[in-house]
Amino acid sequence: MNYHPTDFAAPTGTLSDFDFLHGDWTVTNRRLKQRFAQSEDWDEFEADFHCEPRLDGGANIDQMDAPTRGFSGMTLRLFDRASRRWAIYWVSSQQGTLFPPVQGGFIGDHGVFVGRDTDNGVPVNVQFFWTRLDPDAARWSQAFSRDGIVWETNWVMNFRRR
Known part of the structure; x- marks a missing residue:
């Protein structure tokens, strides 16, 4: 199920799309050590994760702490009632700046979110x-594409509720 950010074919959503994520989780992360290098060398690590709703369900915020890797991350998700799409913003303690958002929603139990960013200064299309x-x-994954055709999954997170 690959969506092309230039087509903006991501689904719309509902206020309850991320209700499943509220609470405390243990996350097993698999992150490619080097992107766009045809590598299968993954960094695997555990993290603690907490998510809670805000603004009567129109937003939620989470924090992931990965002490063995020396970083924390925080996500802000905002639901645009007019477009019926979620915007997902990520910030890491390593950079301290918000990454450009991805937008989309869920169809059944599957959520697709698309956007644009840069990877080492090179523009990339992004899919969550x-x-x-x-x-x-639950499971989350991230894929990047430089051309919108060939996609590389570079981060996978498997969530287990605590």
């Missing part, structure tokens, strides 16, 4: 995928 597996498990 969310999958609600069951009440106590």
Whole structure:
């Protein structure tokens, strides 16, 4: 299920799309050590994760702490009631600046969010995928493309509720 950010074919959503994520989780991360290098060398690490709703469900905020990797990250998700799309903003303690948002929503248990960013100064298309597996498990992944055709998944997070 690859969406092309230039087409903005990402689905719309509802206020309840991220209700499943509220609470405390243990996250197993797999992150490519080097992107766009045809590498299969992954960095694997655990992290603690907490998410809670804000603004009567129109927003939520989370924090992920990965002490073994020396960083924390925070996500702000905002629901645009007019477009019915979520905008997802990420900030890491390593950079301290907001990354450009991805936007989209869910179809059933699958969420697709698309946007643009840069990777080492090179423009990339970005896709986030969310999958609600069951009440106590979820998966998130991120893929980048330089041309909008060939995509590389570079980060996968498996969530287990605590």
